[in-house]
Amino acid sequence: MKKSIFLSLIAFFLFVSSFGQTLPKVKIETTLGDIIVEVDTIKAPVSALNFLKHVKEETYNNGVFYRVVRMDNQPQNDVKIEVIQGGVFAEVQFEKIPPIAHETTEQTGIKHLNGTISMARMGPGTASTEFFICVNDQPELDFGGKRNPDGQGFAAFGQVVKGMEVVRVIQKQKDVGQTLSEKIGFKVSLVE
Numbered sequence: 001m002k003k004s005i006f007l008s009l010i011a012f013f014l015f016v017s018s019f020g021q022t023l024p025k026v027k028i029e030t031t032l033g034d035i036i037v038e039v040d041t042i043k044a045p046v047s048a049l050n051f052l053k054h055v056k057e058e059t060y061n062n063g064v065f066y067r068v069v070r071m072d073n074q075p076q077n078d079v080k081i082e083v084i085q086g087g088v089f090a091e092v093q094f095e096k097i098p099p100i101a102h103e104t105t106e107q108t109g110i111k112h113l114n115g116t117i118s119m120a121r122m123g124p125g126t127a128s129t130e131f132f133i134c135v136n137d138q139p140e141l142d143f144g145g146k147r148n149p150d151g152q153g154f155a156a157f158g159q160v161v162k163g164m165e166v167v168r169v170i171q172k173q174k175d176v177g178q179t180l181s182e183k184i185g186f187k188v189s190l191v192e
Contacts, residue, residue: 035163047157087130106143115160
């Protein structure tokens with residue numbers, strides 16, 4: 001009984017201490033316009049702090065959006081999604097960066113809704129620098145979703161708060177097999 005009261009008090013304290021806490025914002029400056037993302041360091045600390053670390057260390061200098069997924073360009077997939085994907089894109093570079101632990105949407109409570117930013121990955125625990133932004137709600141990317149056969153979903157860690165029109169313009173660019181014909185360069189910085 002005392003243990004459950006103690007745990008309840010800790011949970012309440014954590015909830016109250018997160019009230020009023022401002023989440024960091026990041027600006028992704030592209031040639032097509034800016035995207036402002038709020039990074040949820042409270043609900044998704046592993047993924048969010050990893051992303052912010054790469055922002056601060058300028059890993060994303062010369063970053064690019066290189067992949068667009070629309071309903072019309074994924075004929076081989078039974079479960080269709082809509083996202084734009086970006087990062088460092090150079091395999092040699094991101095293979096040298098240690099991956100992070102996988103935070104599921106079941107753990108964080110952050111769902112893949114319109115404008116959600118999330119870590120791209122192969123298997124669970126392989127994400128490092130590459131990320132994607134959802135266009136429209138994408139529940140099949142959540143824990144238990146069917147887009148990835150392992151059912152673990154992807155690690156969502158924030159939300160676009162300004163610039164979804166830019167995300168949609170990027171998604172409509174010409175592609176060959178989901179790879180943009182002309183990659184969209186970007187740089188990322190913390191919003192003061």
